Amino acid sequence: MTEKELFTVVGIRPEPPAPKKKVKRLKGFPWISGILLALILLCCLFAELLMTKEPGYLDLQNFNVAPNGEFLFGTDTLGRDIFSGIWYGGRISLTIGFLATLISTLIAVVYGSVSGIAPGWLDALMMRFTEIFLSIPGLLMVLFLQAILGQANVLSLSVVIGVTGWASIAKVVRTEVRQIRNSEYVVASKCMGGKFPHILRKHLAPNFIASIMFMVVMNVRGAIGSESTLSFMGMGLPLEIISWGSMLSLSEKALLTDSWWIIIIPGAFLVTLLMCLTNIGNYLRKSANRKESNL
């Protein structure tokens, strides 16, 4: 047997297929939110097919136009078509949401697992650090970092949001790892020379994924919210990079001219998206808890 095969011997026991459970698992799934979310995702993905105008084109003759037949959602103070901008900008908002969450989840998983496996004093130290981290309001930290870093782009914004949002996931990962780190299969894997990355991937991760899934979804929500707040305040994406947040950054001008569509339409999309994510997240939390209580 090769070394790799040896390790898989002590991996998690493959669960017997249970078709009945699958039906049960989707019970209570928020279908409306799911469908809306899928719709928004698809529309943003295939934005080119939907767009009626070039989203970045400054139509100086038609600025501040209320929604009508030509400009479905009106135009903003710079003359850009909002309908096209919504789909095109949604991409950026979603990209930042997912990228930032990816970063924070990676940090959280590694940090939490290390802390869970580490000896007591190191664990205590690392957890104290996360507690301090948690007690600082997240949005303030993002604002502070981004303000200092200056002009943002998609990547830097994702990194800033990502590195400030890992603490609560890390805590859950750590608690889960603490519970299973002395299980036979982990010890056995260690005895056979399994290195940390291997144990993490094969033995720890499958155990905590269910319990962090809901936090990950909430993290996407938080990241998209932070992006829009930052861009709105003029510290996130500049106006040329269209996102829902940067579209909203024109709203102060819009207030002066009473152009409600510039404020309400992108914001409504934002809130809908966040609401869908929240509902799905809550569903995931409930289903993770249900599994636990069944055991």
Place this chain on the structure above:
Amino acid sequence: MRRNPFVYYGKKALIFLLSVFLLSVTVFYISRLAPGDPLMSYYGERVEKMSVEEKETARGKLGLNEPIYIQYIRWVENAIKGDFGISFKYKQDVMQVIGSRIGSTLILGGTGFVLTFVGALLLGILCAWYEDRWVDRLLCKGGTLLSCIPEFWLSLVLILVFAVTLHLLPGSGAYDVGYKNNVLNRIEHLILPLVIVVLQHLWYYAYMIRNKLLEEIGADYVLLGKSKGLSKRKIMFRHCLRNVLPSYISLMAISVPHVVGGTYIVETVFSYPGIGALSYESARYHDYNLLMVLCMMTGILVIFCNMIGQIINEKLDPRIKATEVVETSEVTEL
């Protein structure tokens, strides 16, 4: 567990000082290592016309040429004497700049905090009382929706509705020109920001109260109370609420920074002249001295409130260990 109070508070004070020290070093280094030119905030647009030598002299004058650790030591030395330097942008003593603005933030944050504290308690009790009836369901749905709305957008919508369309309330500033000492005028300006601050946090804590109360209602002593003929109201207020309050109070102590942090964003949207708008500016324009003091103030508030939360928890409910406080707060956050 009996502790020597001297050792107990001594230890707390030591941790406090250590945290403050670490915080100051971190903020000092991050702000100075980050890209950006502090001269911009001092000289404004003129910087672009300055030659390289002129810039060098200007930096030397502001003490920005030395290695960072020497700058830090000098800052600490002065800070201990109570001298926090001048704000690059306002060319004024940092404390004066902050002093002229802090009142507005304290009023906004303080009132918002008290209203949130009381409102959440009442709402939570209401929801738990009518569990799964329409009141509870409506409030739960509404609360979830509210928690999804970004603070700044809610502010914008309220400004649009109440200030721009209905002309009922002013949408920006802390007072109208010429009405600086008019209390009524100030209150008018306070309403919208206050509503945002409260709405943003209200649900979060109300939900926590509701869930904790529902947990308590399932306990055995409720059954005992019921069987000896106590009314629902008595059980709820005399027994259940009493068990919930300690964790609520300590949670609220920890939440002070979050509520204050919320006011920072509201202030910028409403151009309300407070600390929030100031810290945003100072970070953006690399106004080091001002940024440093504002960060330290916020940081000290965070650390201090956390400690108060822990102490309250340990005093009120010895069963709870200090570390669990944060965990409860985290659960409700999600």
